[in-house]
Amino acid sequence: MRQHKAIAPGIVRLRPSADLNGDVRKLLSRVRSEAVLAISSPVRLPRHRGLGHTAVRDLMATGKQLRLLYSADYLDARDRRPLLEDASLGPTIRVAATDFHNTFIIDRHAAVLWSGAGARRPYMVMVRDAALIGALHQFATMTWESAVRPPLCPDSPLVSLDERTRSVLHTLDRGLTDEVAARELAMSVRTYRRHVADLMTRLEVSTRFQIGVHAARLGLLRPE
Structure with missing residues (x-):
């Protein structure tokens, strides 16, 4: 991922590489204490599920605080069983009924937003402006806290209560x-x-x- 051009003070447009999966991994590798990952209408990323299990779980293993927010439409469009069956991820996941911009907020110091789910080369922006990051973080965390836990898998031990x-x-x-x-x-x-x-x-x-x-x-x- 390379910087493309400045849009406004503290906001830079990014040019994703051919390996978007790798770009996201690099972003997550920068997390030092906390991250909010909000995904509503993701770009075409075939291995996104693997990314979620590998990079996110690696962060949790090192004690990082994570919040994973998904839109209902996003989960409905994918096989969510492997994600929901991962007990280590369960407490971090919330599902919102509304749509929102895809956003990664890293340590409240940087945020990456992207859209264009159907685009071949969707654009991304990196935000460094402290005031804007604060607003994004507040909105994302409030949305996460008011959202619900994801629906259970059919063979979940909770569904099979006697x-x-x-x-x-x-x-x-x-x-x-x-x-x-x-x-x-x-x-x-x-x-x-x-x-x-x-x-x-x-x-x-x-x-x-x-x-x-x-x-x-x-x-x-x-x-x-």
Whole structure:
């Protein structure tokens, strides 16, 4: 990737190389502490899925903070199973219903934006202006925080909850006490609490309130 020309102070147009996959890898290699990767309508990058698994996972292995934001249209257009089955990536991924410009924000010091999903040689811009980067970072992180977790794969262990565990989930949603819920489900309070602890582990949460929030986002609170 080479600089092409300055568009405005702190904004430079980039010329992608023939190896866009390699260009993105080089960008991610510059991350020192955190990165936000927002992808809505990506360029034609056949190995993007491999890139996501390799470069992103490598960053996480070194303790970098990552947020991965995808548009629903992007995920619907691709085989998302390998991405969603990667437990290490799960907590970092959010899916937004709205579209946005493809954006990489690196350490709040630089941002790369690109568009032109159907173009043969789509353009990119590098932003170095601190005020603009701050605005981009705020927008991206707020969008990530308000977005939902991705839908589950059909064979996810959460989808395959047995009927008893699903019943426990619904009693939690109704706000029943442990004693009332256990009596209604014809089990001991101790067994009921064991099911609750199992749900916390599966949903990667630490409170009962969070169980309800995450279960709703994942579509697990279906009518009985």
